[in-house]
Amino acid sequence: MLERGQEEKILDAAYACIARDGYAHTSLRHIAHEAGVAVSQISYHYKNKEGLLLAVVERAATNYHAYMQEYLHPHMSPREKGECVIALFQGVLEDDPELFRVLYDLAGLALWSEPFRLQVREVFAGIMEQITTEVFTAELLGDLGHQHTAETLASLFFGGLFGIALQALLEPENKAIVSSLSALSVVFK
Amino acid sequence: MLERGQEEKILDAAYACIARDGYAHTSLRHIAHEAGVAVSQISYHYKNKEGLLLAVVERAATNYHAYMQEYLHPHMSPREKGECVIALFQGVLEDDPELFRVLYDLAGLALWSEPFRLQVREVFAGIMEQITTEVFTAELLGDLGHQHTAETLASLFFGGLFGIALQALLEPENKAIVSSLSALSVVFK
DNA sequence: GAGGTTTTCGAACGGTCGTCCGATTGAGGA
DNA sequence: TCCTCAATCGGACGACCGTTCGAAAACCTC
Incomplete structure (x- = not known):
């Protein structure tokens, strides 16, 4: 079982959400849920939504x-x-x-x-x-x-x-x- | 002074808002404000946001x-x-x-x-x-x-x-x- | 002018949004 | 073992969202 960091998990989840629903319907809550992580983790690792999306x-x-x-x-x-x-x-x-x-x-x-x-x-x-x-x-x-x-x-x-x-x-x-x-x-x- | 109906004014405003800010940042309130009209007028004339956008x-x-x-x-x-x-x-x-x-x-x-x-x-x-x-x-x-x-x-x-x-x-x-x-x-x- | 219908308005509702904050956990060095 | 600091969490905040509703206004017909 490979153990990727949360940072990576969030990035994967963000991509998956956008690919499934499109950017317009993708919220930080969806991403966090997909990654199995608290919403505030996104701000912690990527500062804000824009930072995550740029990543x-x-x-x-x-x-x-x-x-x-x-x-x-x-x-x-x-x-x-x-x-x-x-x-x-x-x-x-x-x-x-x-x-x-x-x-x-x-x-x-x-x-x-x-x-x-x-x-x-x-x-x-x-x-x-x-x-x-x-x-x-x-x-x-x-x-x-x-x-x-x-x-x-x-x-x-x-x-x-x-x-x-x-x-x-x-x-x-x-x-x-x-x-x-x-x-x-x-x-x- | 030409007097277009509210329906037309709303349509113009919607286009103007999308052209200026993009669809993602265009809300019914912005459109209504641009048209000089109450928000509920949009629902009245176009049923909902999707109806307006299709128009x-x-x-x-x-x-x-x-x-x-x-x-x-x-x-x-x-x-x-x-x-x-x-x-x-x-x-x-x-x-x-x-x-x-x-x-x-x-x-x-x-x-x-x-x-x-x-x-x-x-x-x-x-x-x-x-x-x-x-x-x-x-x-x-x-x-x-x-x-x-x-x-x-x-x-x-x-x-x-x-x-x-x-x-x-x-x-x-x-x-x-x-x-x-x-x-x-x-x-x- | 009265009465009925269409149009317009403002306020309110329940949700969801992005962001922020204090508390809890966990790992590593003194 | 204790201290420190980074990581993680859940909850709260204010703002904005689309939609709905009852009342007011405007319009039309008689």
Whole structure:
């Protein structure tokens, strides 16, 4: 029986609550109950709700990067890595849609609160940098032969992933949307 | 001095509050105060908060369609219409970013509440149908000569618009993001 | 002008929220 | 063993939430 500290337990519980109910319906009491802990423990370890949520974002970002790095093997070509990212998103949407809902929720938080905006911006910048350096390399850019920069194409690529994923969640009965993610490969073809 | 009914005033106030503070921080009291009206008037006219919000979504969708229809002149070619939609999004992001934040917020609501999901899905379906029939026509599809359907390309196109717009709002100091919207024209080139 | 209906108001209700505080517990060093 | 300090707890606080209700006001019809 592994014994994690309360701090960790609270963080897990917070993520679980947000994934289940969404941020808007997640209260500190719910989180504390899910963690099997007194409410005041949250203030003790994370100062306040905002502090806890920022920690959740940070942890989610770390997880994401590890996940991504695990899938993008060094021996792949840039194009293969692009396809791989697409496949990864498709897999998430099918197997673990809550993951994307949390991403959407936290990004939404960032639209209204400056501290969250700064933190989420970092997360997005990390994703973008990964895509820029792994997929839209100088090699691939020269291959494509059009005028767009790697940053532009990365924005386009990730924006497309995000926007299509939202549509897929709004219309889960329409399987065509998830598979239309594959069409995103037009940006590196 | 035009005299709109209270019903209309409440709807305006609700939209204004959401645009200013986001849905999560908008209460019926704020809305009532903004409208210069008693709180109980909201329940009287819209039954409850959900009813009011659904009305807000419906009104926003109507406004959107009128806006779009005004910009897409019948004499334009499909490609021109595509460029026009892109330019329209760029204009919104620069002049009236709250419009997009509201769209994002309401779509986020739809991820967690079934009634909202159904209503927002209708809105998105309307947008998608407009893009499908106006931009990705059979004529253009044949011109492009690749295997994707009009629906797939429309998903890609709108998803890209949405995802890039989010990045632009998270990083308003980075003007390159807004202009990278133009690169979305790769999908019909 | 009287009477009935719709509209509007302010107050109140029961809940839930995030935060704070004093008391209790527990582990580790003197 | 005692002292200290960090960790944990339950309860309380004031604020705000969405909803409801009875009374007042406004409107319309006769």
